[in-house]
Amino acid sequence: MTRNIMSPAKYIQGKGEIRRLHRYCTELKGKKAYIVADAFVFANYEKEISEGFQGGDVSYVLHSFAGECSLKEVQRIVEAAKESEADVIIGIGGGKTLDAAKAVGFYSRLPLIVAPTVASTDAPCSALSVLYTEDGRLDKYLPLRSNPERVVVDTEIVSKAPVRLLVAGMGDALSTYYEARACRRSAESGGRDTSTIAAYALARACRDTLLADGLQAKQDAENGILSKAVENIIEANIYLSGIGFESGGLAAAHAIHNGLTLLEETRPVMHGEKVAFTTIVQLVLENAPIQELEEIIKFNRSTGLPVTLEEMHLSAEQPDRLRIAAEASCAPGTPMDNMPFSVTSDSVVKAMLEVDQLGRQLPLKS
Helix, strand or coil, X not given: CCCCCCXXXXXXXXXXXXXXXXXXXXXXXXXXXXXXXXHHHHHHHHHHHHHHHCCCCCEEEEEEECCCCCHHHHHHHHHHHHHHCXXXXXXXXXXXXXXXXXXXXXXXXXXEXXXXXXXXXXXXXXXXXEEECCCCCEEEEEECCCCCCXXXXXXXXXXXXCHHHHHXXXXXXXXXXXXXXXXXXXXXXXXXXXXXXXXXXXXXXXXXXXXXXXXXHHHHHHCCCCCHHHHHHHHHXXXXXXXXXXXXXXXXXXXXXXXXXXXXXXXXXXXXXXXXHHHHXXXXXXXXXXXXXXXXXXXXXXXXXXCCCHHHCCCCCCHHHHHHHHHHXXXXXXXXXXXXXXXXXXXXXXXXHHHHHHHHHCCCXX
């Protein structure tokens, strides 16, 4: 039986880490860094980045990432990095900026450092880039040769990002354990290799951390406090979820999320917000105990994550729209294949409607 676990070579989390990027370039024997950063980083942290490289042996070029994380945009940055003669790629910013930088590192065959400025997804740690079409629709997953060499998280920066992003990261991380559990059940029932003990433990720790510290972290972040709860949630959103999903597997929650990206009306809903809702849909598909459903719905409600179709910009009165997403989620080759039983588009639509009803009617327990 073969088991494996995937992770970055080094994960660093702490205050002021944005000023230490040169140190991690030096560890990788880099002499010139090509930095892919979004507009927010340019506007707010260019000074800190510059000061960090002053007096060192590593030079850098700053590239402003704008637009969609598409193959066309990635290829354009690859050519620019080549012309600059860079020997290390650094991505600084949100999820799509980091996905672009990871893809650039892949095609350039250069070592990669990622420095997330938000904790809205678990993308930073993974050996995967999600590419989109020019108009923002999911294009494909790009498997990378390896995870990033360094993941550097400056918690001072992350904690100052809009609270909605931190909460969306909780929504993305929420699915980690339940999808890993579904994949594990599927593997065991089919006599296939299961995830490592370590990966499953990290996925469970991710879930437990969210339920224990999620609400407090949201409240502290709203009050500008970089508390232990905020630090814990940043680690859960980025590291525990990142390793847990990649080594534990994806299932219905992300399959249905991907289907929902086809619906224009869900565009204002963030990735993690969608996943928070589709995690409950997966639990309904699994016929999970009502206590488990109550626990997750209560968590979503307390943190402001979606529990109804209306919050997803959808409607139970338009089942045909739901069916578009459902059919896409059940297409061959999607994460739905990892469920321990066969799932149909009809069952997905039915589950979404049931979640909507539960979200509107299920009483909360004190």
